[in-house]
Amino acid sequence: MTSTGIRLHAPAPGWSISADVVVVGSGVAGLTAALRCEAAGLTTVVVTKARLDDGSTRWAQGGIAAALGEGDTPEQHLEDTLVAGAGLCDEEAVRTLVTEGPDAVRRLISTGAHFDTDGEGDIHLTREGGHHRRRIAHAGGDATGAEVSRALVEAVRARGLRTIENALVLDLLTDAEGRTAGVTLHVMGEGQHDGVGAVHAPAVVLATGGMGQVFSATTNPSVSTGDGVALALRAGAEVSDLEFVQFHPTVLFLGADAEGQQPLVSEAVRGEGAYLVDGDGARFMVGQHELAELAPRDIVAKGITRRMLEQGAEHMYLDARHFGAAMWEHRFPTILAACRANGIDPVTEPIPIAPAAHYASGGVRTDARGRTTVPGLYACGEVACTGVHGANRLASNSLLEGLVYAERIAADIAAAARAADGLHARVPVPVPDPEKPARPLLTPETRFAIQRTMTEGAGVLRSEESLARAADQLQRLRTEARDALEENGKTAEPGVDTWEATNLLCVARVLVAAARMREETRGCHWREDRAERDDANWRRHIVVRLNPDRSLAVRTTDTADFPPVR
DSSP, X not given: OOOOOOOOOOOOOSOEXXXXXXXXOOSHHHHHHHHHHHHTTOOEEEEOSSOTTOSGGGGOOSOEEOSOSTTOOHHHHHHHHHHHTTTOSOHHHHHHHHHHHHHHHHHHHHHTOOOOBOTTSSXXXXXXXXXXXXXXXXXXXXXXXXXXXXXXXXXXHHXXXXXXXXXXXXXXXXXXXXXXXXXXXXXXXXXXXXXXXEEEOSEEEEOOOOOGGGSSEESSOTTOSOHHHHHXXXXXXXXXXXXXXXXXXXXXXXXXXXXXXXXBOOHHHHHTTOEEEOTTOOOTTBTTBTTGGGSOHHHHHHHHHHHHHHHTOSOEEEEOGGGHHHHHHHHOHHHHHHHHHTTOOTTTSOEEEEEEEEEESOEEEOOTTSBOSSTTEEEOGGGEEOSSSTTSOOTTHHHHHHHHHHHHHHHHHHHHHHHHHTTSOOOOOOOOOOSSOSSOOOOTTHHHHHHHHHHHHSSSSBOHHHHHHHHHHHHHHHHXXXXXXXXXXXXXXXXXXXXXXXXXHHHXXXXXXXXXXXXXXXXXXXXXXXXXXXXXXXXXXXXXXXOTTSOEEEEEOSSSSOOOOO
């Protein structure tokens, strides 16, 4: 796969460092990959957009799924994952996840993570939607991500890994043969370097998290602007299944005009017995699925949305008053505090909830070792599409995927380095930057226009009409930026806000193109004008890459299997 030649308009790097591996992102996937690479003797640099503990992992409430309990097996975990994925999971990828997962969790514990235990000292396991067994390990009641992040950050600091915080990665560097040669990045005010620089490395691991900020309301932090997917597209990599954006069913409803990151009400609350009810107190999920409130997330999100439409309501309710104060305070202290901070006491009243953008099941297409279609570029965690999630991620499989595939990536990089040059890899020589910007930058306020467009046209409910309207509006934003560049040679001033807006437009275009092509309803892709699942025509993946002229090349795979990355 050749590079598109497109890069973000930015100043030339004013400094550079070299390493064997650069890991972009500091969630569970990124820090696990970095720790394993360092343990293999590779010089590793971690680059992260904010502080080391500011990514999406910190916000994970429910837990991490693995077959750790008595009577549970990887085969049962596999079956639940395949059902949730609605026919598009790669079965071998899922088998890798569920068989390697339990030991990966144990290694996380040995790194220093502390999970909640029962009276006998065993890990306490709960249930979430789509799981037929209790297999969700959690920490701090509902603060699993915070504990996982704490343990990994402490391990990274204890081992002295080089880190560059407050740094937005801009583009992939490649050598004359098209192989990865590192990244360019911009360090914001508090970093150890100033301005735009480069890390030269023959292996780059993208672990940049999601792209939830492409929608107005999301559970994702403000840094989740699709930077990794956009970087990969500009580098010539393929992305897949981007139409499958999971909307978490139970997000605290703060008003119809609420924007940005919204408080999540974990699926574990339903796992412990909370009910979904409408304004009249009726449990509307009973009878819609055998698991009722614990059906897979796409089914619950659709059930909530349907009842909202039927009743002309802006939200539904989650009723857990029967838990009592003691259980709320012990099991869900984070959610309790968030609710009370917004004037709601779940001990005495139902919680108003509505679906919001939560997780990208698709992303940069990889193989079983995390390799993308660009040599030397790897991806893991939410930015990647390994085939594990299919059309809808099973609850709490995300942290596990980050662990398992990060370890696989580190093993592959170490093996390649040993084969190439004893231990350490070659020193890459990147090709020079193009003299002129090949892509105009968008103004910061364009971000909000993109979010409104995507929420209205490509949200929980989609149709050809809504998606066509979204595509037209996104094209108009592109055209305005291009015309400004062509007419007066000017583009928006390079900076974090303009780079983020430009990345958001890139991923929004791909998402809408894929959603328009998939003329069916499957998993978390809900086409109200194509209400049925169509296995005969659509049990296959949609793969997108960026052409040098910035148009999109969109195709489907021949089957539900991914083709090789090389």
